[in-house]
Amino acid sequence: MKIAVAKEIEVGERRVALVPDVVARLVKQGVEVWVEAGAGDRAFFSDAAYEAAGAKIVSDPGYLWWEADVLLKVGVPQEREDGRSEVEMLREGAVLISFLNxxxxxxxxxRLAERRISAFSMEMIPRTTRAQSMDALSSQASIAGYKAVLIGAAALPKYFPMLTTAAGTIAPAKVFIIGAGVAGLQAIATARRLGAVVEAFDIRPAVKEEVQSLGAKFVEVQLEEETVAAGGYAKEVSEIAKQRTQQAIAEHVKLSDVVITTAQVPGRKAPILVTEEMVAQMKPGSVVVDLAAEQGGNCACTEPGKDVQRNGVTIIGTIDLPSSVPIHASQLYAKNLLSLVQLMINKEDKSLQLNFEDDIIEAACITHAGEIRNSRVKEALATLVGIGNG
Structure with a gap:
């Protein structure tokens, strides 16, 4: 069985799907690993390091994609500069494992179903104890939460910690985290380590203890509806609930030096939680770091990929933060992939074996044998077709 690692072509993407240490583990298990030349360069993993780990370096991407039994990558397949589609570069029956959105x-x-590709989406890994080692959303979100605080601290024209000096005492910065998922919890921990006073809000009351255990104050709001979706993710709530949420957090946003927003709903536009009116009431010099920018943003003023100014407030629309920490992001993602791939390898002859009775394999697979297998993806596609015909 050949496992191939593609070089990412998306602008700004610096991660790589496998790192040399993980390649060495697969090779030791009897798996043949091919790596596209230069695949790890932007993450500081050289072709020589992959060769030393036992991988074969392939300079022709077309050959690598077509010959792969299992193709591993980070981002969604793209259209290449030469006009080729990466989906079309895979041969029928091959396996693709990647973030696929x-x-x-x-x-x-x-498109993947039409090509009869068995595609596994890392976003669809179930949030179960058994699947924790494969949960790439969590491993990458943790990095985003950490980096968001550093970005906020760098943009804030104040110290984060309280300082007592001969010239007087500097009060600590006030940081407000909206959304206490993996990214939010890591942001809380990082902001606390930097010495800030931290508050956090989440529509899921169950996360209160986690927030408090990290030394932050939990901001509560009573919503008279279910707020937790399958797998523990936040659920999209009604407009009334969104308005009540905005009212509850408005005063906290106003008094904060840095606001970090992390609220996202898979497959949906991010909810607006920080309105233009809230931004207008913030102190000049304050900062909003919006981790939901790629889904439209939690702040009404957010522009994805840009830093904008409103009334002296800086709103930072972050994109692909894990890619800005490519060494560790790649290491974590590679271990997530390794855990998933090992479920697919026959222990006896090292051949590919897709067992759809396994709950992880079943949940992560979106296409197989010419069909879309995931019901949520079918619904999303039906909605898209309906919009296109409307």
Missing amino acids: PLGEPAIAK
């Missing part, structure tokens, strides 16, 4: 871009699932 199937709920946000369901058309990709249709």
Whole structure:
């Protein structure tokens, strides 16, 4: 069985799907690993390091993609500069494992099904104890939460910690984290380590203890509806609940030096939680770091990929933060992939074996044998087709 690692072509993407240490583990298990030349360069993993780990370096991407039994990558397949589609570069029956954003871009699932590709989306790994080692959303979100605080601290024209000096005492910065998922919890921990006073809000009351255990104050709001979706993710709530949420957090946003927003709903536009009116009431010099920028943003003033100024407040629309920490992001992602791939390898002859009775394999697979298998992706595609025909 050949496992191939593609070089990412998306602008700004610096991660790589496998790192040399993980390649060495697969090779030791009897798996043949091919790596596209230069695949790890932007993450500081050289072709020589992959060769030393036992991989074969392949300079022709077309050959690598077509010959792969299992193709591993980070981002959604792209259209290349030479006009070729990466989906079309895979041979029928091959396996693709990657972040695929199937709920946000369901058309990709249709194309993969038409090519009879067995596609596994890292976004669809179930949030179960058994699947924790494969949970790439969490491993990458943790990095995003950490980096968001550093970005906020760098943009803030104040110290984060309280300082007592001969010239007087400097009060600590006030940081407000909206959303206490993996990214939010890491942001809380990082902001606390830097010495800030931290508050956090989440529509899921169950996360209160986690927030408090990290030394932050939990901001509560009573919503008279279910707020938790399958797998423990935040659920999209009604407009009334969104308005009540905005009212509850408005005063906390106003008094904060840094606001970090992390609220996202898979496959949906991010909810607006920080309105233009809230931004207008913030102190000049304050900062908003919006981790939901790629889904439209939690702040009404956010522009994805840009830093904008409103009334002296800086709103930072972050994109692909894990890629800005490519060494550790790649190491974590590679271990996530390794755990998933090992479920697919026959222990006896090292051949590919897809067992759809396994709950992880079943949940992560979006296309197989010419069909879209995931019901949520089918619904998203039906909605997209309906919009296109409307």
